[in-house]
Amino acid sequence: MAAGRVDLRVDLAGLSLANPVLAASGTFGYGTEYADLVEVSKLGGIVTKGITLAPREGNPPPRICETPAGMLNAIGLQNPGVDAFVRDKMPALRELGVPVIVNIAGETVADYVALAAQLSECDGIAALELNLSCPNVKQGGMHFGIDCELTQTVVAAVREVTELLLITKLSPNVTDIAEIGQAAGDGGSDILSLINTLLGMTIDIQQRRPVLANVTGGLSGPAIQPVALRMVWELAQAVDLPIIGMGGITSAVDALQFIMAGATAIAVGTANFVAPGVTGCIIKDIETFCEEQGIARIADLVGAAHAEV
Amino acid sequence: MYARTTRLTHREQVGPDCHLLEFDCPEIAGSARPGQFVHVRLTGGFDPLLRRPFSVMNINPAQGSFQVLVRTVGRGTMLLAQSEPGSEFHIIGPLGNGFALPGPPGEVVLVAGGVGVAPLIFLAAALHQPDNYRYVRALFGAAIGGDLCSWLELSLVCDEFTAVTEDGSAGEQGMVTDFLPAQLDRGAGCVYACGPTAMLAEVAEQCRRGSVPCFVSLxxxxxxxxxxxxxxxxxxxxxxxxxxxxxxxxxxxxxxxxxxxxxxxxxxxxx
CATH class of the missing domain: 2.10.240.10 (Dihydroorotate dehydrogenase, electron transfer subunit)
Structure with a gap:
């Protein structure tokens, strides 16, 4: 098969992506920060850093530290607030030429509803990602995403006020990811994304205290890839909604595993910090893999590993 | 900002746990300003995961190279310190704002603590260029004499140089901040400092009390x-x-x- 003949397009509940590789929320800013280092227009899409109604200053430092094959973060949703986002960030995002997914977070159901209503009036947004899984804020965040009833309630409330595609971002810090995903679907979510970070911590034994000022943080990076993959696998068996898989992806091998586990698209997060060009490499290597395997459409590989089990 | 695969061209142990590394990268050598840093990827893989930031210590645009000081504090810096010349590293830089030059008028006092000397060597060299010229007095402190890494490089680009060690094994004995009041009493247009947080906090406090502008590298x-x-x-x-x-x-x-x-x-x- 000649180069460039693989159809990398995927469809997420009607949202067409040129390829299945997204930049994950919180790891790609507002789309312009990496413009010098990354061909942003070649991405399948980008997901913006979580936005809240009011500006948030975030958690005290230290906010991050390295762990084996991973990192912990407790940023605490530092962001300029939705008004500044729409005014200052959206104009450049519209010019990127790729689908823009806006991640939103709230402390209450009313926060999510207000954010969704306001952003529904804003041009250039392909979908909203409901962050029900941030482990680093005291109110809201993961509090919603670890409870089926609350998940369904917040998704349903947002569904009432927006026509935008809704993605629900799930927390891995639950016993049964499938029932949370089903609850999001019952609430009206069009797409599910997972996983957010795993709750973790580390201690400085010289100082005899936690390294992070927030004590706990979210673990990301290659260390979590097998856990994330297992959760995508389980969710894909339980729901029919399209899935965006993420968690520790650093290569096309990782990405293809998520696709074969049932993810229609994948997102690259922490790896962007280390290798800003990694998304481009993943897209190219997925294409090469498909050529070598005689796969005409990447979409044909979605969930492929389930057939053999 | 450039993202380049660079070659480690020189490695030299300059303290008990401190190495000077030189990398070949004409773009960074030709564009870095004092106070800026480079972000070094440690391996071609993802463990250790994160890049490590290092202040640029000096540049040699003609040779297309630049140098950094690396103190070994963990697994990542150990990997760098053990790397053989010829090894390749992916580096992003120069990054960050850098010092605003030439800065406030008047004589300059530099306060360096340990490996924090690196950006101040680059700064002092720039302050001896005709466009930015300032009279530069430097205080350089460390726990022991061996930790006064690259003190010679600093002394060569300063007009006055005082070394301070906590154990008195080299230079004056005491904390480097013990010697700042006398410097401020002599009059100073600006203080630039880089080192441990406790040292920087004390420098900042003395400068606040003396109403002397102070810029720190964090x-x-x-x-x-x-x-x-x-x-x-x-x-x-x-x-x-x-x-x-x-x-x-x-x-x-x-x-x-x-x-x-x-x-x-x-x-x-x-x-």
């Missing part, structure tokens, strides 16, 4: 290095969304007057 655990991840913030006196500022993008050089030193002292910096 460090923090860093993720992306380009302002995206919001991981490397430090606390400032500003309220609201400006309260936490990014070392990688808003810094690493800060006006000491904007920093919340009380919060820094409570343990907000790795130094």
């Amino acid at each position: 460090e923090q655990w860093m993720g992306c290095g380009v302002g995206v991840c919001l991981g490397c913030v430090i606390p400032t006196r500003a309220a609201g969304a400006e309260h936490y500022q990014r070392v990688c993008k808003d810094g690493p050089i800060f006006d000491a007057a904007v920093i919340d030193w009380e919060a820094m002292r409570r343990g907000c910096g790795p130094g």
Whole structure:
């Protein structure tokens, strides 16, 4: 098969992506920060850093530290607030030429509803990602995403006020990811994304205290890839909604595993910090893999590993 | 900003746990300004995961090379310190704001602590260029004499140089900040400092009391290095969304007057 003949397009509940590789929320800013280092227009899409109604200053430092094959973060949703986002960030995002997914977070159901209503009036947004899984804020965040009833309630409330595609971002810090995903679907979510970070911590034994000022943080990076993959696998068996898989992806091998586990698209997060060009490499290597395997459409590989089990 | 695969051309142990590394990269050597840093990927893989930031210590544009000082503090810096010349590293840089030159008029006092000397060597060299010329007096402190890494490089680009060690094994005995009041009494247009957080807080306090402008180079655990991840913030006196500022993008050089030193002292910096 000649180069460039693989159809990398995927469809997420009607949202067409040129390829299945997204930049994950919180790891790609507002789309312009990496413009010098990354061909942003070649991405399948980008997901913006979580936005809240009011500006948030975030958690005290230290906010991050390295762990084996991973990192912990407790940023605490530092962001300029939705008004500044729409005014200052959206104009450049519209010019990127790729689908823009806006991640939103709230402390209450009313926060999510207000954010969704306001952003529904804003041009250039392909979908909203409901962050029900941030482990680093005291109110809201993961509090919603670890409870089926609350998940369904917040998704349903947002569904009432927006026509935008809704993605629900799930927390891995639950016993049964499938029932949370089903609850999001019952609430009206069009797409599910997972996983957010795993709750973790580390201690400085010289100082005899936690390294992070927030004590706990979210673990990301290659260390979590097998856990994330297992959760995508389980969710894909339980729901029919399209899935965006993420968690520790650093290569096309990782990405293809998520696709074969049932993810229609994948997102690259922490790896962007280390290798800003990694998304481009993943897209190219997925294409090469498909050529070598005689796969005409990447979409044909979605969930492929389930057939053999 | 450049992202380049570079070659380690020279490695030299300059202290008990400190190495000077020289990399070949004409783009960075030709564009870095004092106070800026480079973000070094440690391996071709992802473990250790994060890049490591290092202040540029000096540049040689004609040769297309630049140098950094690396103190071994963990697995990542150990990998660098053990790397053989000829090894390749992917480096992003120059990053960060750098010192504003030539800065306030008057004589300059530099206060360096340990490996914090690196950006001040680059600064002192720039302050001896005709366009930015300032009379430069340097204080360089360390725990022991062996930790006065690259003191010769600093002394060569300063007009006056005082070494201070806590154990008195080299230079004057005491804390480097014990010797700052006399420098300020002589009159100073500006103080530039880089070193451990406790040292910087004391320098900032003395400068505040003496009404001398003070600029500090800060460090923090860093993720992306380009302002995206919001991981490397430090606390400032500003309220609201400006309260936490990014070392990688808003810094690493800060006006000491904007920093919340009380919060820094409570343990907000790795130094």
